Amino acid sequence: MRAVVVDAGGTVRVExxxxxxxxxxxxxxxxxxxxxxxxxxxxxxxxxYPIAEPVSIGHEAVxxxxxxxxxxxxxxxxxxxxxxxxxxxxxxxxxxxxxxxxCVSGPQIFGSGVLGGAQADLMAVPAADFQVLRIPDGIxxxxxxxxxxxxxxxxxxxxxxxxxxxxxxxxxxxxPVGQCAARSALLLGAxxxxxxxxxxxxxxxxxxxxxxxxxxxxAATVLEATSGLGAxxxxxxxxxxxxxxxxxxxxxxxxxxxxxxxHDLAPYPFPALVGLLRSLTIRLxxxxxxxxxPELIPLLRSRRLxxxxxxxxxxxxxxxxxxxxxxxxRTGGHLKIQLxx
Numbered sequence: 001m002r003a004v005v006v007d008a009g010g011t012v013r014v015e016x017x018x019x020x021x022x023x024x025x026x027x028x029x030x031x032x033x034x035x036x037x038x039x040x041x042x043x044x045x046x047x048x049y050p051i052a053e054p055v056s057i058g059h060e061a062v063x064x065x066x067x068x069x070x071x072x073x074x075x076x077x078x079x080x081x082x083x084x085x086x087x088x089x090x091x092x093x094x095x096x097x098x099x100x101x102x103c104v105s106g107p108q109i110f111g112s113g114v115l116g117g118a119q120a121d122l123m124a125v126p127a128a129d130f131q132v133l134r135i136p137d138g139i140x141x142x143x144x145x146x147x148x149x150x151x152x153x154x155x156x157x158x159x160x161x162x163x164x165x166x167x168x169x170x171x172x173x174x175x176p177v178g179q180c181a182a183r184s185a186l187l188l189g190a191x192x193x194x195x196x197x198x199x200x201x202x203x204x205x206x207x208x209x210x211x212x213x214x215x216x217x218x219a220a221t222v223l224e225a226t227s228g229l230g231a232x233x234x235x236x237x238x239x240x241x242x243x244x245x246x247x248x249x250x251x252x253x254x255x256x257x258x259x260x261x262x263h264d265l266a267p268y269p270f271p272a273l274v275g276l277l278r279s280l281t282i283r284l285x286x287x288x289x290x291x292x293x294p295e296l297i298p299l300l301r302s303r304r305l306x307x308x309x310x311x312x313x314x315x316x317x318x319x320x321x322x323x324x325x326x327x328x329x330r331t332g333g334h335l336k337i338q339l340x341x
Contacts, residue, residue: 002341003120004320005054010045012324014317017056020116020124025069026090028128030083035119036060036145036311037327037337038085039175040262041111045328048264051113058119058339059085059110060148062141065132066122074129081132083118083125084289085110085149090130099288100130107286119320121341133293138301142311145338146180147296151307153260153287154180154237155296158188160283161233161258165189168226170218170250171211173237174202176310176336177260181235182211187305194221194231196246201333205309219249230255239263248274256281310336317341 005015022029035058043049044057062082065075075081087108088095094102101107111117116124125131135144143151154177163169169190171182174197185193186209195206196218203213214221222231230252236243239261247257248271257280275282299305312335315323323337 001121002317003056003117004058004317004339006044006051006057007054008051010047012045012321014320015054020122022067022069023124023126026071026128027069027124027126028065028072028075028132029067030061030063030081030123030125030132031066032061032063032118032120032123032341034062034141034145035317035339035341037323037339038149039177042324042328043262043264045324055111055113056117056120057111058117059112060145060150061110061118061123062135062144062148063123068128072128075132075134080135082135082144082148083110083123084131086286086289087115087126087131090127095130097288098291100290101286101288119317119339121317130290136297136301139297142338143300143307146176146307146310147293149287149289150176150310150336151180151296152289152292153177155184155292156285156287157181157235157237157258157260158184160285161185161235162256162281163188163190163233166191167232168192168194168222169233169235170194170196170222170231170247171235171237172196172216172218172243172247173261174199174206174213175237178235178237179205179209179310179335180307181237181260182206183209183305183307185233185235186210187299192225194218194225196221199330202335205335208309209306217246217249219246222250226252232256233258236261241268244268248280251280253278254280256283259284260287311338312336314338314340
């Protein structure tokens with residue numbers, strides 16, 4: 001099969017690899033029909049996460065079930081499915097909460113060097129009853145791909161931000177996760193959602209969905225708009241030292257900062273005393289992907305939640321290197337790129 005790999009030098013290429021074997025009696029083999037490039041995939045290219053040998057990457061995929069183990073009950077060969085980006089064992093007390101991050105054995109992410117990547121012709125999925133969901137009627141390919149990670153992450157970020165109805169929210173970062181977080185915040189009752197990003201076309205996407213766009217820093221925009229009070233909630237969808245500082249400066253006393261941006265491996269110097277004296281709530285989360293599906297799918301099917309326009313390009317798998325180059329530029333007009341094997 002073909003698989004997109006990245007090496008230690010940050011070079012992306014499509015490589016021929018052996019077809020994956022069925023990963024146990026509870027596993028499945030999925031023929032990938034669409035995958036997506038995620039912002040967190042770019043950390044491998046940027047050198048934030050060191051790798052010793054080429055890694056098969058990607059963790060967002062939909063496809064068709066081609067083989068299942070004898071213990072699989074919820075899907076059958078031929079079903080069109082989506083696959084959670086985060087995997088758990090599916091059997092422990094943590095997975096019983098439908099949050100793979102709480103897996104007692106430890107969560108695993110596809111395409112991170114342990115589980116094979118989703119940007120491939122085929123992917124092996126362990127604990128398929130937990131990881132895989134038959135795509136419901138009314139959910140198109142783009143929405144299904146977003147349900148594997150970005151939408152689940154943005155939704156979780158907004159829910160964990162303690163947004164008061166009629167409140168003010170600032171979302172730092174207008175990539176796909178930030179776009180999903182902004183739309184989720186509006187749906188959850190925020191009256192004003194500022195979306196802060198240095199890239200104009202990303203701000204334009206947010207504005208088209210009802211947000212109020214602004215260039216960074218967030219604190220300058222939010223404090224001016226709120227007579228110095230700050231936002232009720234700030235969602236950091238970037239996760240750098242600079243954006244974390246900005247989030248803490250933009251939130252009001254007693255407010256909440258919800259962080260879903262992926263930081264690098266360097267420690268962040270958290271201003272604990274400032275947070276204590278301002279009575280702030282700080283939450284950091286990897287999305288409980290499976291836990292979000294019962295909420296998000298009805299909202300998508302009823303069109304209460306609209307995720308159109310987040311995908312801006314579709315390329316064949318063979319052109320993955322071009323897709324990554326466009327994603328890395330962040331200024332070429334692309335927001336999220338789909339790859340089709």
